[in-house]
Amino acid sequence: MSMETKITLTVNGSLVTLEAPPAARLLDVLRERLGLTGTKEGCGEGECGACTVLLDGTPVNACLVAFGQCDGREVTTVEGLGNTAHLTPLQEAMVTEGGAQCGICTPGMLLSAEALLRERPRPTEPEIREAIAGNVCRCTGYQRIVNAVSEAAKKREARA
Amino acid sequence: MSVAGLALHPFSAPKSLDQALALLADRAAKAEKTVLLAGGTDWFVERHVAPPETAGTLPLVVDVSRLDALRGISLDGETLRIGAAATYLEIRRDARVAARCPLLAAMARDVGALQIQARGTLGGNLASGSPAADGVSALAALDATLVLASTRGARRVPLASFYTGYRRSVLAADELIEAIEIALPPEGSPFAWRKVGTRQAQAISKVAFAALAVVAEGRAARLGLGMASVAPTVAFLPATRALGLSRPLATITDADVEQAVLADVSPIDDVRSTAAYRRHVAVRLAQRFFGELRAL
Numbered sequence: 001m002s003m004e005t006k007i008t009l010t011v012n013g014s015l016v017t018l019e020a021p022p023a024a025r026l027l028d029v030l031r032e033r034l035g036l037t038g039t040k041e042g043c044g045e046g047e048c049g050a051c052t053v054l055l056d057g058t059p060v061n062a063c064l065v066a067f068g069q070c071d072g073r074e075v076t077t078v079e080g081l082g083n084t085a086h087l088t089p090l091q092e093a094m095v096t097e098g099g100a101q102c103g104i105c106t107p108g109m110l111l112s113a114e115a116l117l118r119e120r121p122r123p124t125e126p127e128i129r130e131a132i133a134g135n136v137c138r139c140t141g142y143q144r145i146v147n148a149v150s151e152a153a154k155k156r157e158a159r160a
Numbered sequence: 161m162s163v164a165g166l167a168l169h170p171f172s173a174p175k176s177l178d179q180a181l182a183l184l185a186d187r188a189a190k191a192e193k194t195v196l197l198a199g200g201t202d203w204f205v206e207r208h209v210a211p212p213e214t215a216g217t218l219p220l221v222v223d224v225s226r227l228d229a230l231r232g233i234s235l236d237g238e239t240l241r242i243g244a245a246a247t248y249l250e251i252r253r254d255a256r257v258a259a260r261c262p263l264l265a266a267m268a269r270d271v272g273a274l275q276i277q278a279r280g281t282l283g284g285n286l287a288s289g290s291p292a293a294d295g296v297s298a299l300a301a302l303d304a305t306l307v308l309a310s311t312r313g314a315r316r317v318p319l320a321s322f323y324t325g326y327r328r329s330v331l332a333a334d335e336l337i338e339a340i341e342i343a344l345p346p347e348g349s350p351f352a353w354r355k356v357g358t359r360q361a362q363a364i365s366k367v368a369f370a371a372l373a374v375v376a377e378g379r380a381a382r383l384g385l386g387m388a389s390v391a392p393t394v395a396f397l398p399a400t401r402a403l404g405l406s407r408p409l410a411t412i413t414d415a416d417v418e419q420a421v422l423a424d425v426s427p428i429d430d431v432r433s434t435a436a437y438r439r440h441v442a443v444r445l446a447q448r449f450f451g452e453l454r455a456l
Contacts, residue, residue: 005171020163022221024165025166066221069197112274130361
């Protein structure tokens with residue numbers, strides 16, 4: 001027996017009506033039912049931040065959110081930022097500053113940083129480090145990511 | 161895990177507190193198990209460690225995260241009321257909490273990282289009953305009172321009377337935690353919040369320490385203490401508190417504090433730390449706070 005619930009939510013700007021088990025993790029519903037595989041599973045325990053998405057604009061671990069808790073809410077995944085042809089200033093800065101290596105942490109990192117920049121267009125370095133503290137990266141040593149976020153803030157300002 | 165992993169769990173999202181309480185009462189009467197889900201920061205982790213296999217014994221998951229009665233933060237005179245499902249992020253961003261209860265704001269900034277703060281709640285922290293709970297330690301120091309609701313009505317239970325043992329409490333099967341009430345100390349009252357862990361973000365505490373005092377004429381007129389990860393429940397440090405309340409602060413020595421704290425804690429060796437290290441840190445954290453009070 002599989003119990004499913006029909007819920008309407010907004011994913012990357014589009015209204016979506018979905019039927020899925022309400023206790024299922026938002027992470028699995030995004031990946032398996034919507035094909036949004038940009039959201040990665042790392043630890044599955046809310047420690048690593050690889051599955052970070054924005055829920056009503058705030059970063060959350062999609063492995064700790066029940067699909068049934070998302071009725072009427074807004075979800076943004078990495079697919080809701082730019083794409084290869086049209087990078088956002090943050091994505092561009094991650095490329096130019098070398099903020100991405102193996103790439104597993106990158107989608108979650110981008111969303112944590114994006115939420116910070118929307119709230120604080122000119123973040124200080126400690127603010128950047130706090131904003132990405134829930135996103136574990138084993139490649140970069142973080143400095144290049146911090147540089148990228150800082151660079152992105154300047155790019156955003158120049159484009160505004 | 162996949163979508164299928166948790167597909168068997170029955171789930172309910174009541175629209176109001178009354179609906180939720182009626183559901184709880186009904187299930188309790190039939191001795192059926194219910195799990196209240198708020199931020200999911202414990203529940204999903206437990207499911208990840210031990211995925212459910214059969215449907216027969218699975219409890220009903222009841223989402224309480226969006227019940228209006230459990231949300232919000234309000235100030236009524238000198239009583240601060242925090243909805244059980246208010247998140248740490250809401251708490252740390254609340255101007256009244258920052259101004260009137262900086263201990264709580266400091267704790268909320270230190271729980272997990274932002275993603276956890278955006279989901280985690282004091283109600284969940286209290287109900288899961290971990291002895292490592294940061295939120296519960298801060299509430300212990302604040303001598304908080306819990307508002308427990310059921311169809312039988314609401315009752316107020318001091319946090320000090322809430323736990324009966326490791327992850328056990330007086331919360332009945334038909335009850336939920338609706339809110340936390342804190343009798344606010346005067347503005348500027350000395351406090352301490354110190355979380356000792358492996359790293360600043362995300363780490364579960366090796367030891368966490370919360371303290372609050374109201375000092376007049378060299379004596380503590382009010383003293384609240386809470387310590388995580390040093391006992392089967394969050395510790396209230398009763399001997400240390402009695403020491404602080406019973407004598408002029410200037411006469412309390414580091415040796416007195418050490419003796420009291422060691423009588424109050426019973427830490428264990430586990431994956432995060434050792435009993436010996438925890439005892440050492442517990443004593444030092446308390447000594448530092450008493451030192452600050454003496455220097456006032």
